[in-house]
Amino acid sequence: MNIGIVGIGFMGATHFRAIKQIDGARVSAICTRSQKKLEGDWNEIRGNLGASGGTEDLTGVRKYREVSEILADPEVELLDICLPTPFHREVTIQALEAGKHVLVEKPIAITLADADAMVAAARRAGRKLMVAQVLRFFPEFVYAKQVVESGEHGALLAAHFKRVISSPDWGTMDGYADVTKTGGPAIDLHIHDTDFIRFFAGMPDAVQSSGTLAANGGVSYLATEYLYEGRNVAITCASGAIAMPSVMFEHGYDVYLEKATLRHNSLDAVPVTLYTAEGKTTPALPGGDPFVGELGYVVQCLNEGRDPDLLSGESARDSLLLAWKEVEAVKRGGRVAVR
Numbered sequence: 285m286n287i288g289i290v291g292i293g294f295m296g297a298t299h300f301r302a303i304k305q306i307d308g309a310r311v312s313a314i315c316t317r318s319q320k321k322l323e324g325d326w327n328e329i330r331g332n333l334g335a336s337g338g339t340e341d342l343t344g345v346r347k348y349r350e351v352s353e354i355l356a357d358p359e360v361e362l363l364d365i366c367l368p369t370p371f372h373r374e375v376t377i378q379a380l381e382a383g384k385h386v387l388v389e390k391p392i393a394i395t396l397a398d399a400d401a402m403v404a405a406a407r408r409a410g411r412k413l414m415v416a417q418v419l420r421f422f423p424e425f426v427y428a429k430q431v432v433e434s435g436e437h438g439a440l441l442a443a444h445f446k447r448v449i450s451s452p453d454w455g456t457m458d459g460y461a462d463v464t465k466t467g468g469p470a471i472d473l474h475i476h477d478t479d480f481i482r483f484f485a486g487m488p489d490a491v492q493s494s495g496t497l498a499a500n501g502g503v504s505y506l507a508t509e510y511l512y513e514g515r516n517v518a519i520t521c522a523s524g525a526i527a528m529p530s531v532m533f534e535h536g537y538d539v540y541l542e543k544a545t546l547r548h549n550s551l552d553a554v555p556v557t558l559y560t561a562e563g564k565t566t567p568a569l570p571g572g573d574p575f576v577g578e579l580g581y582v583v584q585c586l587n588e589g590r591d592p593d594l595l596s597g598e599s600a601r602d603s604l605l606l607a608w609k610e611v612e613a614v615k616r617g618g619r620v621a622v623r
Contacts, residue, residue, distance in 0.1 A: 285309040285362060286359045286362070287360070288312060288314065288354045288363050288384075290351060291316065291366035292318065293331075299579060302576045303364075314345055314348070315353065317349050364579075365389060367389075368465065376405070380409040385414075390418075390600065391471055391475040406597055417475075417480075419477075420479070420578075420595075421574040423571065423572065425537075427546075428537060438541050439542050440540075442519065443520075445520070446522050446534065447535040448522070449524075449527060450527045450530075451525045463500045467502070468500070470495070470524075470611050473524070473525060481510060485510070485512070490620060490621045491511065497615075505523070506610055543560060544559060582595065
């Protein structure tokens, strides 16, 4: 599987290094307007999960400065789009119309209209559109989903999710502070949680949210209750970019089952703690780097000709809808129907 990457920032570099670990796949081309990055000097790349600098040997990788050039490369089968969100619609549709399968970074887009246009373009072209909602591949979250589905510890009663970062100074130069370009933390950051909650418990019937607004009008922090009519379950989440720089990044969950409690916090010494009537244990988790797992899944689905349901464009579109409903609930100060 010959993969081309457009955009060599934090995610582009992360995907490049993950693909090197996947049998039967290789990065055959990259596209960036930075001459330094084309030469393999990635020392200035930064992200909210830590530094991603260093250098890369790009021998054998074709290098392009314009998207049109990599789209014209007949060897590229899958285009991995790691550009800022405002460019997702245009480049995705161009790639699909050029006959490429597409993996695009989350969120799928800023607006639902853009997301719908991207999904429709994939259908017209007969190509696969996938969105990199990588949380579904984090071992701690894979484990939580598996435990609930197994029924081993009884029915799901409640769950609380958390994702908090400090405001990313590294993103200011890319327009992170411009809510029209990113949607703000409630979209750019919190989309991880809305997507996993849909995957974990299904699409809620309504949401009720409170939060704080930033000076630019975006929601900087929110606390949401996801309402499921006719179900005896309580799901909540708190997410935002309001922590001090020394925190940098924190995510996790508390999952309450009839016969067990699961706890995960990225700041804890152990990845997951399982509490039962007999005491607490540290369970064995599904192994592997989540980005390798995500990209490996993409390659496998394309090689086998099956639908990539875990990362489908339609699913990512619905997650974006849910996130915007939460923003609406914060601004209206009440319950908002989702369906």
